[in-house]
Amino acid sequence: MKSPLVAAMFALSAAFPAIADVLEIKKDAPKQYVVKKGDTLWGISDIYLSDSWLWPKLWEMNSHISNPHLIYPGDALTLVYDAGGTPRLVLNKAYKKLSPKGYITAKGKDAVTTLPLELIKPYLTYEQALNNEEIDGKPYVLGANQNTKTQTLDHILYVNGDLKLNQAYAIYHKGEAYTDPDTNEILANRASYAGMARVFRRGDISNGIPSSVRVESVKREIKQGDFLLPAMQGQTLPAYFNMHRPKQPLEGKVIASANHVREFSTMDIVVLNLGAEQQIEPGHVLDIERQSPGVIDGQRGPRYPEDSSKLERLISSTSELLGLEPDENSTVWSMPKEKVGELIVFKVYDKVSYALITKNQHPIRVGDFAVIH
Structure with missing residues (x-):
């Protein structure tokens, strides 16, 4: 086989x-x-x-x-x-x-x-997942020529960075952190595209003179502290993806959804704690699996943990923590994972990736597994 x-x-x-x-x-x-x-x-x-x-x-x-x-x-x-x-x-x-x-x-x-580009385009062109070191080293917005908290079209921004004259820069807002659910490690930070600006006056940061840029387009409000990247960096829009299974077994998790809802379905976007470090590539097809709930088989017969008595739950958790066999009157059954859908990876960073759900038998949730056996 x-x-x-x-x-x-x-x-x-x-x-x-x-x-x-x-x-x-x-x-x-x-x-x-x-x-x-x-x-x-x-x-x-x-x-x-x-x-x-x-x-x-x-x-x-x-x-x-x-x-x-x-x-x-x-x-x-x-x-x-x-x-x-x-x-x-x-x-x-x-x-x-x-x-x-x-x-x-x-x-x-x-x-x-x-793939349906109209669905994934915002995440290919307007979304980044960058680590803190990458963001901390980027030039950022100090303020504007108008004393307002948000900036808009044609406003002048002053940037803490020596930028290239006449070059266009994309402006991003640092958002939520993507965290590994098992280790609590911050894998990346969501960076959302805010607008585009062009440099019309060079700065000299060593002498305390900021660069000056003029806002040419706005997608969302631009705030002080938003950082800049050269235009088109990380904004590629491929029309063709080479679909294939990874060459090695993998296991990761769905750690976030694009729309911040609890459950999602076919054609929704999710974030995985798998990236280039795990040899993930755009076009990789992974199965989505869910852990079946465990069962405690005690004196009252088999029950899910939430339906078991406090004593049964205590015995189960203590035995698991100490690596001991469960009480002779209580058996803890660990159930297998079952496939609940499929997804395709379309954008990859060092430790995270964006994926499109292409098939699901049940609603997909944060915490479900993305695997290849």
């Missing part, structure tokens, strides 16, 4: 078609699908495959699919089978969608991407 790693390697490589895993097509998959505006390669593949992350294998006969700008709304895709019985999704060039104005040929910005 092939491991998930082997399956992922074969599914993403056209060099070994003879030994690749067989793709499982859903029973209700259509024979033909017409691409709609807002579709993604991932979403289309999810219509056909039980394991959507294997989508590159489904598109293998389309040599041009690696360039998402060649697939457009209005294109027709047909499900076929090759000589070996392997399913393939191919572009039906004979299909033409008619309108009162003639043939529709969508181009340019309407090209289909791998």
Whole structure:
């Protein structure tokens, strides 16, 4: 039986078609699908495959699919089978969608991407996760030419830093800390984009002269203490992600959600305590698992800890703390983790990463595990 790693390697490589895993097509998959505006390669593949992350294998006969700008709304895709019985999704060039104005040929910005960019764009372009050392070393806003607590368009800001003349800088606000739930280590700080400014007067910090910048755009209020980064640093917007499983077993946790709610679902953004230090990459597909609750089997029969007596809970916690066997009249059962969903990593920092939930059987929560076995 092939491991998930082997399956992922074969599914993403056209060099070994003879030994690749067989793709499982859903029973209700259509024979033909017409691409709609807002579709993604991932979403289309999810219509056909039980394991959507294997989508590159489904598109293998389309040599041009690696360039998402060649697939457009209005294109027709047909499900076929090759000589070996392997399913393939191919572009039906004979299909033409008619309108009162003639043939529709969508181009340019309407090209289909791998993931829904409208959902992840704010976290690719307006969100950073930086450690304290990175933030502390950056130039920051001292004040403005107007004595107000928040600054807006065309205001002049004075910055504690020797900035380059005429260069544009993005302004960020330092937000909440992302903390490891097991060690309490601060992994990174959320940095939210506030606006863009351009330098029109150089400063000389050694002589107490700040740099002067003019605000050119505003996304949120700019405050004293907000820090600056060169424009576009960390703001890349890739349209294509190479979906694959990690090469080694991993276990991390969901440590935060983008919208600060308690439970979240498909197409929501979460933060993981996994990053480049754990060899996480954009495009990695991970399972989401949840720890099943333990059970204390005592004199009154099996019960969850919250339903057990104080004595049973005391015996259980004391035994666990001391590494002892539970009381002969009380057995503590540790249950396994169960899969509750899947996610795709799309932005990676040293110790944290942002991920998009692509599938869930139950609401996802902070504390759920992100794993590859």
